[in-house]
Amino acid sequence: MKPSLAKASTADRENSTLRQQCNALSEQLGRVLLSVPAIGRLLANTTTISSEDLLLTTEEVQEAALRTIWLAHYYALARDLGVLPELAVAQAERWGSTAPPEEVLHRCAADVARRLREYTQGPGTTSQQQAAADAAAPATTDSPDGLPTSRTRACVADIVELERASRRLEALQVPSQCRGALAQVAQEEAMQPAILSLDALDDLDDPARGSYLPLEPVVPLPAAAAAEIAFCTAWLTYMWGRAALAGIQPQVSLEQAEQWAGRMGKAAQLQDFGDVNDSLQELALYGIEELLWKER
Structure with missing residues (x-):
């Protein structure tokens, strides 16, 4: 009898341990589902x-x-840019060590733009349209779909981590602060020709200088600002294009997707910052990313 009692006691302990482990896993899963409703x-x-x-x-x-x-x-x-430097330095190193090159985003955006043209106009596209798409998508040596082959084994846990990190990024308003800083620098540089033109008003009474103001030259955006507009244009093309192809908010998505696809590869202007901010707000307003997950 004693051996049987000992075995029963051991089995009870094992069952109790298993129940505790299951309860712990259930609690962890519950926290995950609360943090990412779409996956829940x-x-x-x-x-x-x-x-x-x-x-x-x-x-x-x-x-x-x-x-x-x-x-x-x-x-x-x-x-x-010195935005939240105590956090940005460590996070830049963390995500920069795992992220594919930004050319992958441009390549994916160009692919979505091509599929969108085929969806709305048929498979035939003009050579000018194709050239614009190719110019907007830098070449990459990664796998055919533009993704590094070492990252093909990913799981839901990766999405959970990315979701939490993205929410933190937005809660701290890091993207909007960065775009605001770049736009301010670009605006200050764009104002310089106007200031010089105002200074020239003092010389209008000088017969030797004539009675006209010099034409203001077109001031290109600083390199960092232009790169930011190109990055956001690719992002918006991809997100709105994916939504349009999936039939999510079709009227708005198609209009936005065609607008941003048409801007790919074009010279950026100062007012593009306002357009980018408006379109990103609409993405959030319509919940496009979550709706894309629901479509799976």
Whole structure:
């Protein structure tokens, strides 16, 4: 009897330990679902979950990679501009070490723009349109879809981490602060010709100088500001284009996607900063990213 009692006691302890582990895992999963509602709904509709269910599809890996690029881009920009330096330096190093090059975003945006043209106009495109798309998408030596092959085995945990990091980035208003700083510098440089023209008013009474003001030259954006507009243009083209192709908010998405696809490869202007901010706010207003997840 004693051996049987000992075995029963051991079995009870093992069962108790297993129950505790299951309860702990259940609590952890609950916290994950609360932090990422879209994934919560996905898993809530799944009766059984295997390890393969938690792996991401190729398309999901692509979007995870692009989100990593977004985080690396803005933390690096914040570091360079002195925005939240105590945080930006460490985060720029963290995300920069895992993010693909930004050319991947431009390549993905050009691909979505091409698919959008085929969707709205048919497979035939003009050589001018194709040349513009090629110019807007720098060449990359990565895999055919533009993603580094070492990142193809990703899972839901990666999405959870990216979601939390993205929410933190937005809560701290890092992207808007960076764009605001770049726009301010660009505006100050654009004002210089106007200031010089006003100074020239003092010379209008001088017969030797004539009675006209010199034409103001077109001032290109500083390199950093132009690069930011190009980055945001690619991002907006990709997000709105994916939404339009998926039939999400079709009227708004198609209009926005065509607008930003048409701007790819074109010279940036100061007023583009305002357009970028407006379009990003609309993305958030319509919940485009979450709706894209629901479509899977």
